[in-house]
Amino acid sequence: MIEDLKKWFVDHPTSTNIIKYLVWIVLVFVFITWIRRILKKKLPNNNIKYKSQKGVEVIGYVFVILITVSYFTGSIKDLGLAIGFLTAGITITLQEIILSIAGSFYIFLVKVYKPGDRIEINGIKGDVIDIDSIYTTMMEIGEWVSSDNYSGRIVKLSNAFVFKGAVYNYSRDFPFVWDEFNLPIRYGSDIELAKSIVISVAQKNLAKYVQESMAEWKNVVKEYYIEDAQVDPTLAITMTDNWVQLNLRYIVDYKKRRFTKNILHEEIGKMIEETKGAVVLASATFEIVKIPTVNLQDRNGTDKDLN
Template identity: 65%
Template sequence: MDAIKQWLSQNSLSLSVLKYLAWVIFILVVVQFFRRYIKKNLPDSTTRYRSQKGIEIFGYLLLIILTLSYFTGNIKDFTLAIGLFTAGITITLQELILSIAGSIYIFVVKVYKPGDRVQINGIKGDIIDIDSIYTTMMEIGEWVTSDNYSGRIVKLSNAFVFRGPIYNYSQDFPFIWDEFDLPIRYGSDVELAKTLFINVATEVLNEYTTDSLAKWKDVVGKYYIEDAVVAPTLAISMTDNWISFNLRYIVDYKKRRMTKHVLNEKIHQEVEKTNGKVVLASATIEIIRLPEVTIQK
């Protein structure tokens, strides 16, 4: 016992480090215990997810307080300790600090949340997880067309929230505008075509138009933005080959591809029912008149 006491008295710094590590391990174990307890006992996925993240952030803050108070000897020395701590690790741990700050910023400001569809740093996808350092996305696009999943899971540093624009497809207004062109041959009944296209769009998009109207009013009331038309609209332009009908409409951000498919299918069916009064155009060459050729013998 005397030898142990003598060693402890001669190695007070080592003892302090061991005590500190013991506290760190204890805090981490407690945090993990509560995370698992919440995961098993909270049925609602949203509440469970937020609670787990809250406990994780609380654990990090507790470790920071423990570190500062333990090595400064007095919790009143926080200002000096934080200054020294920041000066020492700003350069070497800049990315980590920005990532942790970014995670706090994401949760406080609500830049995005799990389930949102966003585009960050040129990568588009659905947010499937946000932790203290990384945002995890299920990628959309790349080698697949439209808004289909590519199958790749992408991890992005939370520091990107400070480095560039973030495009959120679903925050505040879970609808987007989409459009496509319908080429109609010259000589077709233009008024019939207009009526046909608008009627089909109104029928298919009625639910989206109704739901988006209330949401858009909230957006106009919240932000400095002009009011917009959410009902389907047509714009006509004349080209060298055909009359181009541009159909613009609003749609759920996750159903853009399927909605465009349904619209094209129904419009094609209705055009076929006009018995030639409305004809879809294509890039073909129509010979109107052959030149006369005189052959001299």
Template identity: 60%
Template sequence: MNSPLDFINDPVVLRIAKLLLWILAIVIFIGFLRRVLKKRIDNVSVRYKAQKGVEIIGYVLITLLILMAFTVENIKDYTIIIGLFTAGITFTLQELILSIAGSFYIFFVKVYKPGDRIEINGIKGDVIDIDSIYTTLMEIGEWVSSDNYSGRIVKISNAFVFKGPIKNYSMDFPFVWDELNILITYDSDVALAKKLVLEKATDFLSEYTKSSLAKWEEMVEHYYIENAKIAPTLAISPTDNWIAINLRYITDYKLRRITKHELFEQIVQALMATDDKVKLASTTLQLLKIPELDIHLKQ
């Protein structure tokens, strides 16, 4: 009859026990290092990267320990069991494994980083954290207009980096093109309106234009992409009711809403000061009076 001591002294049991103790020691050491880094490093960005680096090193060490624990001489006796066990674990935890692989992909390929504004799996927001399983976003949009925060924190599996497109608003070119339509009447001085709109836009957006030009030149050197016009441009489109002056300009991806608001205010003030040479258009309705009918009936 086998005694409990025989089970404890079994080489396989001892090997597994040692493996678990080493894994526990590594996890405790990682937690200790993270606390030390949090206290010693004041810069938020550097502290975040250091803590993530420690986590990744810990995962690598644990993986190596597991591989070393099973690469022993007696492994031949357990190859079938280990193979079936690994296949079952892989199938059951395929989403988890894909998420962990996604975290390595995000870290090394630099798909996005904390602080970037991205859209992934139909959800748009600012990245506020990336761990081994999830990417955490501060959501923008949904029931609020433009690029305002909704107030919801969204966690998205890192596995989605392999499943669909990722739209990054700030990775290499932290600017976006936006448009503003100015509507004027047909009896307005179109040439004067174009001149004022372009002057105000060029003056107001000069800093954005200068900053984005340097970034765009880096983009052209790094990617296979044609050069683009960074300065504000105009396009005229007549309609049945008014003339639409379409202003296209570049702005910071996080300041799109406020830029459009302030730019529109300045343009409207300039157009209103033209003594009715330029008139802003709006939808109008003309009501026609039905003529009176004079009916005579013959006897």
């Protein structure tokens, strides 16, 4: 039987080469999987562990390409020519995959985003939890839930989207965002007291974010052509038909928008109640100034006024 098997290999050189090629490919993937498991167990830092595993994966792809070229061209010297013919043949049918792979290299080299960043891409917002050679995986936020809460859906997006539109990164260079809310105060209230309440609560709860964001913003100014920004809480007043509107604008950690807004509302509301009516929140109400007179006539032609 062994002699028959040897004879078959001799009589079928093409099949033999294909089998050898497949064996080498399987060995490469087995070796890569083994190395990744060792790195996962031995490396303590999640960031280093993740990057090391991805690096080993890329090296594995390079070996697969080299083995493929050497088997199907006969010489590794023909690598450039072989890749040229190969690319020309599959570009049309695999253009999305090729663009995705190119996008993965672009993401890592240019550092568009990394695992742990909060981004918005192709209209989808979420936290990046994985980046492989083809897909970016995100934990979605928003959609049917309010504010920046997780929806519970895990979304996979092609890496090709980094070439097709804007990528909004909430955390890469400046992990803070500006937020604001409006506070309607009834006419006749002590506006100065209302202003002092809002500013004092804002300064008390936002001092940490202001200090941290000032340091981060200095790095942004050094890196990009941009002017200095106002990071202290600011208050603007608008006179409307129904109330005096106080607009508070402030800076906050991008992951703590909802929590911070809730704290501000609670404390401002309590302090307004403690003013014993000196400051009153306004609401949309309608005042009827005068009821119009309706003139009716009975059958005899006599006028009757209805008030």
